[in-house]
Amino acid sequence: MASQTRQSQRRRQVLSRERIVEAAIELLDTTGESALTVRMLTERLSTGSGAIYHHVGTMNDLLEAASDTVIANALAVPPAADTPEDEIRAVALALFDAATEHPWLAAQLAAQITRNPWGSVTLRIFESFGRPMRALGVPQPDWFTTTSTLVHYFIGATTQGPHDGGKPERAEFLDTAFEAWQNLDPDDYPFITTIAAQMRDHDDRRQFLTGIDLVLKGIVARVDHAA
Amino acid sequence: MASQTRQSQRRRQVLSRERIVEAAIELLDTTGESALTVRMLTERLSTGSGAIYHHVGTMNDLLEAASDTVIANALAVPPAADTPEDEIRAVALALFDAATEHPWLAAQLAAQITRNPWGSVTLRIFESFGRPMRALGVPQPDWFTTTSTLVHYFIGATTQGPHDGGKPERAEFLDTAFEAWQNLDPDDYPFITTIAAQMRDHDDRRQFLTGIDLVLKGIVARVDHAA
DNA sequence: GCCAGCTTTGGAACACCGCTCCAAGTTGGA
DNA sequence: TCCAACTTGGAGCGGTGTTCCAAAGCTGGC
Numbered sequence: 001m002a003s004q005t006r007q008s009q010r011r012r013q014v015l016s017r018e019r020i021v022e023a024a025i026e027l028l029d030t031t032g033e034s035a036l037t038v039r040m041l042t043e044r045l046s047t048g049s050g051a052i053y054h055h056v057g058t059m060n061d062l063l064e065a066a067s068d069t070v071i072a073n074a075l076a077v078p079p080a081a082d083t084p085e086d087e088i089r090a091v092a093l094a095l096f097d098a099a100t101e102h103p104w105l106a107a108q109l110a111a112q113i114t115r116n117p118w119g120s121v122t123l124r125i126f127e128s129f130g131r132p133m134r135a136l137g138v139p140q141p142d143w144f145t146t147t148s149t150l151v152h153y154f155i156g157a158t159t160q161g162p163h164d165g166g167k168p169e170r171a172e173f174l175d176t177a178f179e180a181w182q183n184l185d186p187d188d189y190p191f192i193t194t195i196a197a198q199m200r201d202h203d204d205r206r207q208f209l210t211g212i213d214l215v216l217k218g219i220v221a222r223v224d225h226a227a
Numbered sequence: 228m229a230s231q232t233r234q235s236q237r238r239r240q241v242l243s244r245e246r247i248v249e250a251a252i253e254l255l256d257t258t259g260e261s262a263l264t265v266r267m268l269t270e271r272l273s274t275g276s277g278a279i280y281h282h283v284g285t286m287n288d289l290l291e292a293a294s295d296t297v298i299a300n301a302l303a304v305p306p307a308a309d310t311p312e313d314e315i316r317a318v319a320l321a322l323f324d325a326a327t328e329h330p331w332l333a334a335q336l337a338a339q340i341t342r343n344p345w346g347s348v349t350l351r352i353f354e355s356f357g358r359p360m361r362a363l364g365v366p367q368p369d370w371f372t373t374t375s376t377l378v379h380y381f382i383g384a385t386t387q388g389p390h391d392g393g394k395p396e397r398a399e400f401l402d403t404a405f406e407a408w409q410n411l412d413p414d415d416y417p418f419i420t421t422i423a424a425q426m427r428d429h430d431d432r433r434q435f436l437t438g439i440d441l442v443l444k445g446i447v448a449r450v451d452h453a454a
Numbered sequence: 455g456c457c458a459g460c461t462t463t464g465g466a467a468c469a470c471c472g473c474t475c476c477a478a479g480t481t482g483g484a
Numbered sequence: 485t486c487c488a489a490c491t492t493g494g495a496g497c498g499g500t501g502t503t504c505c506a507a508a509g510c511t512g513g514c
Contacts, residue, residue: 015462038501048464049502055462059501110337110386117387118404118426123419130418143418144425148384149438153376156383159337160344177345191357191370192350198371199345211376218445242492265472275493276473282491286472455514462509471500480491 015047017055021065025102028066033104036063060115067108068120074098075128085216087132092154092212095125096205099158110159125151138219146219153215157208174200242274244282248292252329255293260331263290287342294335295347301325302355312443314359319381319439322352323432326385337386352378365446373446380442384435401427 023044027036038049038059045052056062074097079090099105112121130147138146178200186193250271254263265276265286272279283289301324306317326332339348357374365373405427413420 037499039499042464048466050465050504051463053502107338107341110341111334113387114334114337118401118408122387123408123416127416127419130422134418134421140421141425144422144429145434145437146441147418147422148429148434149380149441152383152387152438153380153442154383155386156379156381157375159382159386160340160349160379174345181345181350189350189354191361191374192354194361194367195357195371195374198368202371202375207372207375210372211379214373214376214445214449215380215442216445217448218441218443221444221448222441264470266470269493273493275495277475277494278492280473457514458512460509460511463507465506466504468503469501472498474497475495477494478492481489483488484486 015045015051015055017065020045020052020055021062021069024062024066025070028104029102033107063108064112064116064119064121067105067112068124070098070102070105071095071109071121071124075124081132084132084135088129088136088150088216089209089212091128091132093209095128095154096158096161096208099161100205106158106161109155113155122151125154129154136216136219138222142222146222149219150212150215153211157211161204161208242272242278242282244292247272247279247282248289248296251289251293252297255331256329260334290335291339291346291348294332294339295351297325297329297332298322298336298348298351302351308359311359311362315356315363315377315443316436316439318355318359320436322355322381323385323388323435326388327432333385333388336382340382349378352381356381363443363446365449369449373449376446377439377442380438384438388431388435 020041023041024036027040027044031040038052041052042049052062056065074094075091077094079087079094081087081090099109109121112119116122126147129150130143133143133147133150134140136146178196181189181192181196181199184193247268250268251263254267254271258267265279268279269276279289283292301321302318304321306314306321308314308317326336336348339346343349353374356377357370360370360374360377361367363373405423408416408419408423408426411420
């Protein structure tokens with residue numbers, strides 16, 4: 001009897017790599033990064049660890065697959081834009097919003113890129129930023145360098161960037177950091193003490209976009225100067 | 228005498244927070260990131276885990292202290308530069324070289340910043356980049372945003388950046404990535420396939436500096452435009 | 455219908471991890 | 485001298501990723 005039930009259960013939901021990755025993403029989103037363990041997954045999927053290791057490789061592979069899936073989805077919709085600058089902004093925003101929606105993505109992005117600097121994650125991001133780059137007027141030999149700069153800015157901004165949305169939690173968090181910065185010795189930290197208020201009042205998303213524009217302006221300026 | 232008491236106290240303490248952090252950095256440098264465990268540390272220092280947890284807090288605190296120490300040392304020498312641009316380049320290079328010398332630093336930098344976006348690590352880097360920023364002609368209300376962009380670029384470049392120095396290992400690694408990129412479908416990855424060769428031949432340090440210059444150019448262009 | 459040979463599954467077991475807790479050792483001031 | 489506070493070493497706990505393997509399901513040829 002019991003074996004029959006198990007059978008029908010299993011036949012209904014066949015285990016596959018995709019299903020595991022999907023469950024991993026859901027687990028990461030709902031319960032947080034530290035909750036994604038093999039045992040949690042086996043429980044959620046009513047299976048054993050052997051099955052999971054059979055479909056996905058190591059735990060790190062699973063995390064990479066989860067990151068890759070989320071990023072691929074974020075980049076799936078081709079951005080409709082008039083200018084190459086707008087297309088770059090659209091790509092950046094799509095990735096930024098994905099990182100906001102999946103709070104674990106930032107750390108994973110950084111970890112995966114550090115582990116494998118030219119893996120599939122970098123591949124996707126590079127292609128998406130580089131494609132409109134071609135229409136920006138940059139001479140082809142500089143494409144790799146300029147796109148790298150853009151991608152690196154994005155990675156850095158995302159790595160630090162938004163821990164939480166516009167929740168009151170965040171305001172409180174910023175207030176704490178603000179007070180700490182303001183109470184520093186102005187002789188040791190003349191810059192930090194000056195801009196502490198700007199830090200407290202800044203908006204992550206807006207600042208991210210400003211940064212993108214700034215890098216774009218640098219790229220275009222470089223083109224103009226060369227011409 | 229207060230100094231005498233302090234001295235004798237120091238002489239008494241065989242174990243200290245500084246000594247533990249120092250040993251941790253050495254262990255990270257020599258044996259790699261995964262080798263830094265509490266048990267390894269106790270063996271190296273001929274002590275027990277209790278002593279370590281008494282001086283430094285959690286393992287994460289130790290990693291943060293290690294990162295902070297390395298970064299503080301890298302930024303300790305005030306850069307001698309004529310222009311603010313040169314000073315920014317000097318700061319960037321000092322940090323870049325620190326990340327090259329300590330291969331574990333990149334991952335830790337990213338992890339610490341993700342965990343605590345406005346912690347002591349960010350503090351130091353922000354101050355060092357921001358100080359010369361004041362002499363760059365940027366209006367004060369923009370200081371935070373422009374410095375953030377610079378810092379974010381630095382973090383991203385470091386996160387991806389150099390896994391190994393100019394070792395033959397690296398050339399082989401780049402060749403593998405190059406072939407993978409070149410063999411992609413040009414219809415799916417028109418950009419990647421075009422710049423694959425540039426990726427293989429690029430120099431990390433030179434490209435990092437070019438990126439810094441590019442961001443600087445964007446910042447200055449923004450100033451000129453506003454004026 | 456049947457069975458060999460493959461894939462897939464579930465779970466026990468292993469080595470190792472960070473961390474807690476505590477009894478002992480050590481120190482310095484009263 | 486004595487005791488309170490600080491410091492130390494290590495056993496032990498709950499948890500982790502990963503391996504290994506026996507059993508079950510599946511599939512194609514007979």
